[in-house]
Amino acid sequence: MNGVLLIAALAVWAAGAGVDLLVGARRRWGRLAPYGAGAVGSALVCAVGVRSVLGARHVFDLGTTLAVDHTLVQLDPLAGLFLTLTGGLGVAISSCFVAWALPPDRVRGHATAAAYLLVLGAVTVIVLAADAFTFLFAWEALTLGFYALTSIQRRQPGTRRASWLTLGIGKVGGGALLIGFLLLSGKAHSTSLSAWHHLAHSPTTDAAFALVVVGCAAKVGLVPFHVWLPSGYPAAPGPARAAMAGLAANVGFYGLWRFLGILGAPPLWLAVAVLVIGGLTAFGGIAFGAVQGRLNRVVAYSSVENAGLILVGYGVALAGEATGHPGVAAVGLLAASLQILAHAVAKSALFGASAFVESDFGTDDLETLRGIGRRHPVSGAAFGLGSLTMAGLPPTIGFVSEWFMLEALLQEFRVHQLAVRLSMAFAGALVALSLGLAALAFIRLIGLTVLGRSPETTHPRSADDRNPLGVLGLGLLALPCLALSAAAPWVIRYLGRGLAVVLGGHTALSALRSPWVLQPVFPDFSILSPSWLFVVMPIAFATVTSATVVLSRRGLLRVRRVPAWRSATSGVAGADEYSAFGYANVLRHVLSNVLGSRRSLVHVEPEADEDLHGHVAVETMVVEPVLAYLYRPARAVWLWLATGTKRLQSGRLDAYVGYMLVALLVLLVIVATMR
Amino acid sequence: MPVVLQVLQSLTVLVGAPLYVGAISRAESIVASKRGPSVFQPYRDLAKLLRKGASVSDQASWVYAGAPFVVFACYLTVSVIVPIITSQPLPLAFLADLIGGAFVLGLAAFTMALAALDTASPQGGLGASRATWMGSLVEPALILVFFTVGVLSASDNPYLMNHAVRSSPYALVLPTHVLGTLAFFMLVLVENGRIPIENPSGSIEISMIEEGRVTEYSGRHYALMRWASWMKLFLLSSIFMNVFVIPWGLGNAHSLAGGLLAIPVLAGKLALCGLAIVVIDSSFAKLRFFRIAEFLGAAFLIALVGVITSYVVSV
Amino acid sequence: MQSLSSSSIDGTLLTLSSVGILLAAFACLGSKLFNRYVAYYGFQSVLLSFAAAVVAYHYDSAELWALAVITLALKGIAIPVATQRLLLHRLDLKRDVALSTGLSTSLIVGALLTAFAYLVIEPADLPHGVVAASVVPLSTAVVLLGGLAMVVRRHTVAQLIGWLITENGVFLGAITLVATFPFIVEAGIFLDLVAATLIMVVFVSGITRRLAEATSSELRGLQG
Secondary structure, three states: OHHHHHHHHHHHHHHHHHHHHHOOOOOHHHHHHHHHHHHHHHHHHHHHHHHHHHOOOEEEEOOOOOOOOOOEEEEOHHHHHHHHHHHHHHHHHHHHHHHHHOOOOOOOOOHHHHHHHHHHHHHHHHHHEOEHHHHHHHHHHHHHHHHHHHHOOOOOOOHHHHHHHHHHHHHHHHHHHHHHHHHHHHHHOOOEHHHHOOOOOOHHHHHHHHHHHHHHHHHHOOOOOOOHHHHHHHHOOOOHHHHHHHHHOHHHHHHHHHHHHHHOOOOHHHHHHHHHHHHHHHHHHHHHHHOOOEHHHHHHHHHHHHHHHHHHHHHHHHHHHHHOOHHHHHHHHHHHHHHHHHHHHHHHHHHHHHHHHHHHHOOOEOOOOOOHHHHOHHHHHHHHHHHHHHOOOOOOHHHHHHHHHHHHHHHHHHOOOHHHHHHHHHHHHHHHHHHHHHHHHHHHHHHHHHOOOOOOOOOOOOOHHHOHHHHHHHHHHHHHHHHHHHOHHHHHHHHHHHHHHHHOOOHHHHHEEEOOEEOOOOOOOOOEOHHHHHHHHHHHHHHHHHHHHHHOOOHHHOEEEEOOOOOOOOOOOOOOOOOHHHHOHHHHHHOHHHHOOEEEEEEOOOOOOOOOOOOEEEEEEOOOHHHHHHHHHHHHHHHHHHHHHHOOOOOOHHHHHHHHHHHHHHHHHHHHHHO | OHHHHHHHHHHHHHHHHHHHHHHHHHHHHHHOOOOOOOOOHHHHHHHHHHHOOEEEEOOOOHHHHHHHHHHHHHHHHHHHHOOOOEOOOOOOHHHOOHHHHHHHHHHHHHHHHHHHHHOOOHHHHHHHHHHHHHHHHHHHHHHHHHHHHHHHHOOOOHHHHHHHHHHOHHHHHOHHHHHHHHHHHHHHHHHOOOOOOOOOOOOOHHHOOHHHHOOOOOHHHHHHHHHHHHHHHHHHHHHHHHHHHOOOOOEOOOOHHHHHHHHHHHHHHHHHHHHHHHHHHHHOOOOOHHHHHHHHHHHHHHHHHHHHHHHHOOO | OOOOEOOOHHHHHHHHHHHHHHHHHHHHHOOOEHHHHHHHHHHHHHHHHHHHHHHHHHHOOHHHHHHHHHHHHHHHHHHHHHHHHHHHHHHOOOEOOOEOOOHHHHHHHHHHHHHHHHHHOOHHHOOOOEOHHHHHHHHHHHHHHHHHHHHHEOOHHHHHHHHHHHHHHHHHHHHHHOOOOOHHHHHHHHHHHHHHHHHHHHHHHHHHHHHOOOOHHHHHHHOO
16 A cells, blocks of 8 residues: 555656656646646655554565665655655645746746656655665765756856755765765675664774764755755745755755664764764854845755754764663654754745745845735745744744753763763753844844835735645645644654654653653653643733733723834934844854954945935955865865876876776775785 | 642732832832832832823834733743742643743743834834844853753752752752852843843933833833833742742642742742842943853853863762 | 586586686787787677576576677677778778887786786685686786776777777676676666767767877877
């Protein structure tokens, strides 16, 4: 049954891609059918996911025809968990896509839908793969899909560089995975993932574990691999960003989860490194996000932050496994899984909503976008809910996940190794700091973009987010931000089934203290009931409101409308409203040594009709330290090496074959001496 | 009986908060050799504001109008989960722990900042930007304080923490606890906009932080905002005294007499806390805005040293 | 599936044909005439298809039988004939004058490479008595000799022959070591081979016809 559903899903996607490649976006149905196929296939995959979370583990052997070794496909609760997420998000993003692609000229040519469906298919196959070859093959297919999506709008400035960066980092990650897999399969004499289960721990398996972490981290954007996210995501067209950031990036996490289950306890240094780097990624990601001037870049940097947060949770799980504390491992992994869930729905909602807004306004410049909530109520609401979730505010699912994250880090005192304790405390401080900065960044987005003065432009509004499918898609993305939190106990039960594959038991279910109250796995540490907060906080709100209305004899409802207070003096020139740039200025000033922000005075020539002369504008720029201090020097060294190697480039075929022959001989000598 | 106590606890916070603030400002005036307003002045302010109509910015949306109620509801929610008059959890205490409470307070701050930006007033934006930035620097120090709590009591639940300190008073003098307490007190000052962060009695446009966010509010909305901020001071001071400094003198969850008796005891504790605030308010100058980061950095460092000493000196 | 042992008749036949393949490679290296290159290569390919047939017979594998037939048809007949007709005849190639080293030098280097192959692929490391123990060093040597042929000859067609020899060496090693090699991979290699040969043919006949006796040292003048 599951097999039939999966084949049907892949076939529907392939058919959709075929329609896109043959018919293209010129015809109306050619713009709609492929994304409709995306939704149908995703629904099937979601059904398979639910069935396999509730069912047992199945492994299908597809024989040796497709690859060097047996091609294996497996369905277990962990795979089911990620399939559910992929399928559910796929349905929502596809219906956003249909509504978005409906007006002509948004999608051009042939490749958009095909690349999108390729991404969906690759994600599904990665989650299903049970042998190294299939896993890597689908992984590379996903990299290709990302490259295709980011290079569709290659005529726009900066996009070409973004797509090369996406491809390059994807290849680095794939390379790390490949080397790690080769080490493991060399040890186990098999490419089947299940054969790696009981490998004895040795420096080789430790190195392989680290390489797998590097490979997956490159996909999700951990420092120093995060550089492709802020330019790569915005380069993709419309809702495809949601598919990349909210849906496809999850396979990186899936890989981490899967290999923790397969390889077991990691080396201690790896846990410490993941905790520290995860914390730094979270902080750096949101600090840079908060000062960006473009909407899509802010949202993309928030993905970097979330990758860091999730990796911190994963680091706690690694630390728990490495030091033999299954409870610590369970709470860390549960926190990280909840954060994945929160990030997936909220980020898809943010990018889905921003696609409509950007297409309507024609820009994603934060200084221009104002009051989008009034022009696009549905997109505005979805954007607001997504932002609340990403800022980790109650009562959204982001709040539950961040709470679990901090509680997981607080279990520091149960571990005895000083390095782990210190790095957990360090990560805790960084996670808390990035939470605070996330509030700063998202208040900026909601307060100045969704709310605020409504734009005076009078160009006709396109209400494409009121298309029923657009409303459905955005609703399916935004409402779970609240609903998942209200249903948190059930969510944890569902997650617990899947995580049992990794943790080797239903440890994560101890997070349920009673049916409606949560605790961080360890009893008597602390408690939280998001479901009851959903009851109590509205009651408190209603009480306060009705009490005030009654006390004021309904005078509360009668208000006077006046212009906002600006200053005691009149005649001050300049924009009334606080600008997004100004809002972030305090951060730019205080974190100047992290952000590398510099200010320079720029003289502006007075315009003829203005009697104000000699304005001085202040220009501020932000320097990404990883780019400035890691990639640029590396690039310089690389160029220097390339100039050196140019001398070897004689252009003679026999010389090249000679090099190859020498290389082969050296390789053979190395192999011979290694034995 | 626990239900009655639950209501009593929230009422204590609601009614006690203006009195607490009034007492502090009276005491400050006396220290400054002035007579000062009556301790009941905040009640009169509230009564007057609640009778007055409101004027609202023409740019504001429903977010602005709803914000005071959300903020007030947040503080009301926190008042049911922390130990104010009893040392045992009341019926609704399972809602959240200290960190969960901090998140609810975070929602209040977030809502206030949004409302400030919603008015499209430059003052509001300024206040929102500054206050949120300060809030983000408070978070890491606060979480390290919770780390010190977790080390000492193996929990993050205020009731269990209170219990742990009561059962081994020796913990009160452990360096971890002392440093955590000190850091928490500094955070209470920052969160409530007291000296050395901000002058709570004056509002000068250019240096406004907390006041900047509510500068557009008037009438009943403003009354709720003021009341909510007083409740915040009351709540944080109570947590500080009941959990960190003097964990004794609380009633149990089953006797009304114990709960009623705990109220005067709480008043005594708050008098001590208020005295400390008055002394600081009167003897220090307000910090320059960008020096606030250093003040918070100091709180962070103190808490960090507290966590590190726990590796060496433990209970 | 048990391994092919070297003492069985099948094993002996396989070893013998491998030796023949190596000798053909040496013959190619020691020759100066284009039509000899092609002839030796054709002979080598026929031996290779025989080796594949032996393995196929032993394991009774239909896929390997198919491989043997394809090898014979493609490498033993089609490629030599095509090279002869399309390149040698049309370009009027007879004597290869573009050699970097003398014939004797390249033969000595070839012998050294063969010794090297035996040195690094220590037969002692492979299971004793298995035919692979004797064939794998031979096939490695063929790979290296093919490479050497490409290095010492500068004429493009001669280099093509060297490359084909290298490929034969890889193929020999593959059928001996992993008789269960998936068919799809081998078919892919064949496709590569055909495509590469076609490209070479087009390249050589298209460009060098105008350059008459083209050598890659002349093509070097075109580099940017």
